[in-house]
Amino acid sequence: MAAAALYVAAYLRWPTLASQIDLLVYSLASPVRQHPRTGVLHRSAIKPIGQTYHVKTLNVDRGVVQEVDLEPATTEEIAATVAVMGGEDWEFWVDALHAAGVLAPGFKTMSYTYIGTDLTWPIYWHATLGKAKEDLDRAARAITKRLAALKGEARIAVLKFVVSQASSAIPVVPLYGSLLYRVMKDAGVHETTIEQIDRLFRTQVYAGTPQRLDNEQRIRMDDIELTDAIQADVKRR
Numbered sequence: 001m002a003a004a005a006l007y008v009a010a011y012l013r014w015p016t017l018a019s020q021i022d023l024l025v026y027s028l029a030s031p032v033r034q035h036p037r038t039g040v041l042h043r044s045a046i047k048p049i050g051q052t053y054h055v056k057t058l059n060v061d062r063g064v065v066q067e068v069d070l071e072p073a074t075t076e077e078i079a080a081t082v083a084v085m086g087g088e089d090w091e092f093w094v095d096a097l098h099a100a101g102v103l104a105p106g107f108k109t110m111s112y113t114y115i116g117t118d119l120t121w122p123i124y125w126h127a128t129l130g131k132a133k134e135d136l137d138r139a140a141r142a143i144t145k146r147l148a149a150l151k152g153e154a155r156i157a158v159l160k161f162v163v164s165q166a167s168s169a170i171p172v173v174p175l176y177g178s179l180l181y182r183v184m185k186d187a188g189v190h191e192t193t194i195e196q197i198d199r200l201f202r203t204q205v206y207a208g209t210p211q212r213l214d215n216e217q218r219i220r221m222d223d224i225e226l227t228d229a230i231q232a233d234v235k236r237r
Contacts, residue, residue, distance in 0.1 A: 020104035021097060023205075026090045027112040029166035033084040036092065042083040046170055047073035048127045055123065058175040060168045068171055073128045085132035087111065087139020094143050094154070107152035108205065109143065111136050114167075115158050115222065117231060119176050129170070137216050155211075156218040157200055160225040162193050176234065180225065183233045189224050196221060 034041045053070045073081070090111055097103050113133055116124045124130065136156055143154035161167070161177045168174050184190035191199065204211045204219050212220050224230065 020102050020107075022104040022107055024094065024097070024107075024109040025112065026093065026109065028085060028089070029164065030084060033089070035083065036089075042080045044081040044084040044132070045073050045077035045128050046081075046123065047071065047077060048122050049073055049078065049131075053122045055172045056175060057171040057173075058178060060174050065175060070123060070171060078128050078131055081128040082132045082135050085129065086135030087137075087142075088135075090136070090139050090154075091143055095146070098146070098150075103147075103150055103152065105150050105152075107147060107150050109152070109154045110157045110205070110219075111140065111154075112157050112159055113218075114161060116161070116173070116176070117226065117234075119231075119235065120170075120172055123171055124173065137218070140217075156216070157204075158214075158218050158220050158222050159200075160191065160196055160222045162196075179234045179237045180230070183230055183237065184225070187230065187233075189230070191224070 030044075032041060032043050048070055050072055052072060054067065055070065056065060056067050058064075059066050090109075094103075094109055113136060114124075115133070121127075121130075125133070140154040140156050144152070147153065161173075161180055163177060163181075167177060181190060200219070200221050203209075204221070212223065214220055
């Protein structure tokens with residue numbers, strides 16, 4: 001439905017062919033998206049909003065720390081980034097499955113995301129990517145409303161930083177992530193990606209206890225990363 005880098009995983013329980021989907025995980029990392037209805041090709045832009053941003057980053061290709069100046073995004077670039085990285089395709093997937101009658105009562109769907117800290121916010125949250133992530137919040141609310149008859153829900157799961165092709169392409173983020181991993185490993189609190197997702201499902205999704213939600217009703221799995229001690233050591237380094 002979007003570009004080749006769109007990853008959608010459906011977790012199915014199929015004792016018979018008549019079973020239905022009870023969980024859908026939606027996770028997007030793509031620089032482009034061809035709109036499935038209009039045919040328009042949108043390209044995202046990783047840029048700050050409002051003013052030029054001077055930052056220190058890690059050049060992963062050369063293996064050196066350098067300083068860069070990032071020019072602010074135009075209105076068109078912001079809109080294009082929301083079109084690529086926002087929640088519209090997530091809505092389309094759930095709507096199509098709902099219309100096909102394959103969603104189980106109590107169906108859950110989650111979109112994985114990352115928010116970061118004030119060290120990365122000028123390029124990650126208070127920037128074009130942040131606008132796209134705000135659209136994911138909008139989509140989660142809209143999907144939950146449309147799933148009311150099934151008593152279903154859509155949630156954003158905010159994960160800790162992970163090393164990926166996508167994260168390596170965002171200025172300042174590779175430097176932050178390199179330091180974060182070292183600090184969390186030194187403190188004995190580092191989680192691998194599998195360990196983090198295991199904790200998400202065991203303690204938040206299917207634990208039967210109140211979830212750890214923020215003001216936007218996102219599930220926060222970056223709680224260890226954001227502790228004062230961890231962040232203070234990253235900033236010091």
